[in-house]
Amino acid sequence: MGHHLDFLVPDDCEVLIDAKARVRLAAAAMTMPAIPRVAVEIRLAAGQSQVDLQQCFLRSAGDFPRLAAYCQAKAAERPDWVPVAHYCRDLADPGQAFGESVTELYLEHDLLETGETPSAPALFVDLPGDPASARALALETARRLQGAALPGTGTAIGRIFDACRGDAFVSHIGCMTGRTVPGVRINVKGIRPAALEPFLKECGWPGDSRRGSALFDFAVGGCDRVTLAFDIVGALLPNFGVECFFDHQPAEDPAWRRMLRLLTADGLCAADKGDAFQTIPATITPAGWTGAWPTDMAVGAMLGSDREFTSYARRAVHLKIVDGMGGSRSAKAYYGAGYLTIAPLTDPEHRRWRPTLAAPAPRRSVRADHVALADPADRAIAHGVEYLLQTQRQSGLWREFPVPSGISDNWVSGFIGTQLVATGDPRGRAAAEEALDRLLTRQRPDSGWAYNEDHPTDSDSTAWILRLMRSLGRLEEPAARRAIAFVRAHVQPSGGIVSFRERQPVADVAKLPDESSLAGWMAVHDCVTAGAAPFGGPAVADYLLANEADGAWRAYWWVHDAFASALAVEALLASDHAAKPEWRARVQRRATGWIEEALASERCEYFDLAFAVRALIGTDPEAAKDALVAAAAARMLADQAEDGSWRPSARMRVPWHAAMPDSMTVETVAYDRQAGFTTAAVIATLAMLRDGRMP
Amino acid sequence: MTVAAALTFIRRARADPAIRAALECASEAAATGAICAIGADHGLAFSESDFDRAFAIEWTARWAHFGNPDTTIDKGGKGK
Structure with missing residues (x-):
């Protein structure tokens, strides 16, 4: 592994891995088998320079026999490696049933700052999905590696499973196994706050x-998934670790930066270490590498x-925060490294193997009830x-x-939660209630909500959370009343609604210089006006009626106008303008055209189709019986x-910040990559067609 | 001893069974010198630095041809 060190440790990360730590890493790597799946563990507090090294072995990659041979060779020199060696030997032995469900194994080497020879590594294995099998393997692993010296360990493990x-x-x-006080660590995933x-x-x-709940709540609110880590030494210890995983890399997800800054504010992370960690991710290719490419990689490539x-x-x-004994708290950051074969033609999305340690796991409480339903x-x-x-x-x-x-x-959850309630599925309603519980903790002092916790409050996000509250019958709560006042404050004399009232917070989050124009983003947007209309007062409907253009309303934040138009239809139907035939006829024509266009397309944009159907049926309820709508439903x-999802097709756009609604320059188009917006829109529309009502 | 010979070797390695067999026998811990020796056995003389240079050129040329223009390759350092 030694020749991988130049890749593993960037040139300019002395603040994370100083020269001495690099020497220790090099020494450890030289003795490790050449299996290029490693992770580096960095302590984030100032003055802590211990850096540990972990290696991942996969059964599917044929690593286990090499692992066994490596550990046997170590055990021949070092008695403390013997339990690990025996465990890995049995794991690799095809003649033994023991551990056959183990798919990945980690050896974690503690590289002490003193430079003394590392003790035997900690050993981690994944457990099977079946709880009974997982419990049996966990107990057997503890017995083999800890021996019978700590009889309370088995009891503590069993209680966690229970x-x-x-x-x-x-x-x-x-x-x-190699620590002064040998212990067992149990990782628990999926737990809800x-x-x-x-x-x-x-x-x-x-x-x-x-204290544990507060730490956990902080963690789940700041990342995508949290794993809990418990320590057992004869009994469950009061230590409590939260491992925070993110689905995107730091360059793409500022949630990393946000969490690291919060850790810095708590004194758990040196600011320079937090900044440096975010620069670690990279893909290194021969084209940009001036040194020799490792021979094994070069041969593999040829x-x-x-x-x-x-x-x-x-x-x-991931990031890890540990509540230690005596109220001490510490933080660590982990990065992984290894070979990556890029296959742009066969795998354009650049999907990569991810260890189960970091990958999302299915929610066990969600049953596949749909399979028993007869109606399509x-x-x-x-x-x-x-x-x-x-x-x-x-x-x-x-x-x-x-x-x-x-x-x-925040905004996304307001929308998805609202659509889930509209399906009438009690499981969807419970999920929406859970989302709202979290959202209510995030209402800002100005009574609004924001796109996310880094953004300033805006009327659109606030309106979608109000729509969620309305769908759950909770509009009378004080939080809703305050939020409605917040939305009302964004209504302009024209009746149109702006997203933002204050320029500077928007400029700050967009990282724009003081002299930049934000005229476009600060203007009235028809899509925002339509979305917030139920809370904006009577003048909003007048604005929408006046700004309909040939049966459509122009979306500022969306590529297609169907979403904004369906929301505008909903607003006008709830107003004094509901019965006016002219606008309804124009919308019918426009929505019919959108549906026909979508059905003729090989690449149907389901999000736009779903809202085109809503716009059509809103203006002409009889259309629900037409062949065109039946064809749209059949296509969906x-x-x-x-x-259970539909291909992501909600196309949010971010225009240039100065671009006015009538002359837009698109800067960014973002899809709902996890298909949440699209799927929510489609199922609520299908429920509307099934139930004969508007969502 | 040229980069051109190393480039020829890399291209032939994708199709020539004899070269492939020799490469498959090369141990994973082998130094680049082992690749140079295989090249010499097949009439292609190049040094280790020739090979390193050719490997980078060949990668870049293939990326220009087959790479996805939408795939961003971020920077990861300059090497030693």
Whole structure:
């Protein structure tokens, strides 16, 4: 592994890995087998320079026999390696049933600052999905690696398994065999914030559960997934670790920066270390590398396809915060590194292997109820609901639309939650309630909500959370009343609604200089006006009636006008203008055209089709019986993916900040990459057609 | 001893069974010198630095031909 060090450790990261730590890494890497799947563990506090090294072995890659041979050779020189060597030997032995469900194994080498020879590594393995098999393997792993010296360990492990309910499950077990006090670590994934305190109580965790809950809540609110790490040394210890995973790399998701800055504010992370960690991810290719390319990689590339490209990738993996004994708290950051074969023609999305340690796991509480439903629409709606439940984060929120200033969770969750309630599925309603619980903790002092926690409040995000509250019958709550006043304050004399009232917070988040014009973003937008219309007062409908153009309303933040137009129709139907035939006739014509266009297209944009159908039926309820609408519904039903989603097709656009609505220059178009917006829109529309009502 | 010979070797390695067999036998810990030796056995003389240069050129040329223009390759350092 030694020749990989130049790739593994960037040239300019002395603040994270100083010269001495680099020497220790090099020494450790030289003794490790040449399996290029490694991770580096960095302590984030100022003055802490210990850097540890981990290596991942995969059964599917044929690594286990090499692992066994490596550990046997170590054990011949070092008695403390013997338990690890025996464990790996049995794991690699095809004649033994032991551990056959283990797919990945990690050796974690603690490289002490003193420079002394590292003790035997900690060993981690993944556990099977079946809880009974997982428990048996966990207990057997602890017995083999810890021996019978700590009889309470088995009891503590069993209590954690017993306490796992709903979505929570034990995913990995680790044994720190080489430490002065050998312990066991149990990783629990999937637990929801509301379930944490009962879980801690049931498994007999002896720590401060309020403090633990607060840390967990902070973690789930700031990233995509959180794994809990518990330590056992004869009994469950009051230590409490939260591992925070993100679906995107730091360059794409400012949530990394946000969490690191919060850790810095708490004194857990040196600011320069936090900044440097975000620069670690990179893809290194021979084209930009002036040194020799490793021989094994060069040989592999020459033997491979000429359509595949050898490279070496470093990726940020997770942040970990540990509540230690005595109230101490610390933070670490992890990045992984290894070979990456880029195949742009066969794998244009650049999908990569991700260890189960970091990958999303299915929610265990979500059952496939749809399979028992006979009606195709019922089945498709239920399947779509299940997809959205699977993608709902532990925070209760969904995250979509990565744009340079961040990924949305608040606004997106207001929209998806509203559509879920409209399906009438009680599971969708419960998920929407969970989202709202989180959103209510995020209402800002000015009574509004924002695109995400880094953005300033805006009327559109606030309106969608109000729509969610309305759909759940909670519009009378004080939070809603305050938010309605917030929206009202964005209504202009024309009746149109602006997204933002104050320029500077918008300029700050967009990183624009003081002299930049924000005239476009600060203007009245028809899509925002239509979305916020239910809370904007009577003048808004007048504005919408006056700004209809040939049956459509111009969307500023969307590529297609169908979404804005369907919302405008909804607003006008609730106004004194509902019965006026002229605008209704024009919308019918326009929406019919959109539907025909979508059905004729090989690449149907389902999000736009769903809202075109809503616009048409809103203005002409009889159209629900027409062949055209039946064809639209059939197309949506036919094109549902196996996982219950529809291909992402909600195309949000970010115009140039000075571009006015009548002369737009598009800067960025972002899709709902996880298909949340599209799937929610389609299932709510299918439910509307099924039930004969508007969502 | 030329970069051109190394480039020829890399291209032939994708199709020539004899070169491929020799490369497959090369141990993963082998130095670039082992590749140079295989090249010499097949009448293509190049040094280790020739090979390193040719490898980067060949990668870049293939990327220009087969690479996805939408795929962004971020920078990761300059090497040693």
